[in-house]
Amino acid sequence: MTSTPLAVRPALLLGVPNRITLVRTVLAMTVATIAFRTGDMAWLVLGYFSYWFGDSLDGWVARRRNEESLSGAVFDIVCDRACSFLLAAAFMATFPWTIGPLAIYLVQFGVLDTMLTFSFLLWPWLLSPNYFYKVDRPIYMWNWSKPAKALNTAAVVISLVVAGQTGAEWLPYTVAIAALVVKVVSSYRLITILCGTRQAAPGEAR
Known part of the structure; x- marks a missing residue:
């Protein structure tokens, strides 16, 4: 028998804040990859902007929609590290x-x-x-x-x-x-x- 807490987990995982987290992570990491390949400071700046703006947006939306959750917090933390590490690697490769x-x-x-x-x-x-x-x-x-x-x-x-x-x-x-x-x-x-x-x-x- 499926309990109520287990039944609501998919809804939290697929909620709007987590979708924003996923999109902003893919976007930031894509831009970071381009910066890695091109060595262009403009791409690095764009990568950090998309990372920081998206990181602020997903938290704001979660609070506004009352959709904060443990799974969302953990997902956000992991995505932050993924973006930061790849952007840092692009920075080190370029400079x-x-x-x-x-x-x-x-x-x-x-x-x-x-x-x-x-x-x-x-x-x-x-x-x-x-x-x-x-x-x-x-x-x-x-x-x-x-x-x-x-x-x-x-x-x-x-x-x-x-x-x-x-x-x-x-x-x-x-x-x-x-x-x-x-x-x-x-x-x-x-x-x-x-x-x-x-x-x-x-x-x-x-």
Whole structure:
């Protein structure tokens, strides 16, 4: 006999937000592939724009339609990594001098940030990392508040573009290392909360 929760899962998986996530991922990865082959900065910029715009759109639609779900959150997180990794690879292939700062970025985003982002699953009543302030506001503010999301990837990419125009190659290293430090501090705080050696500090999103 099929239970009610199982019966509604296909509807959530095929909902409008997840369709947007799928389309924006295919679009961003297609553009990233073109950028990889052509070595054209314009394609890289378009790839990041389609990734960031689509990532904002699917979350906004999910909230407006009241269609947020665990499956949608996990799908979104996986798609974000797929887009970021291919775009970073295209950047490194086009501009070899970006390999250093992007390697640091990939460690923090691909490993530490992924672990942190999936940690919301440890609290079954959370629908996504966007509600992690209900568990611990500092970790939320450092990682999933609007400014933190904007800085997590955008700051590194913008610093690379600025460095390419000005020759300030130290800038993306500084930004990438700063982001890495935030992830290390956040991970340590999360571990101490999970181990019971630190009290979580839930609060409001603000």
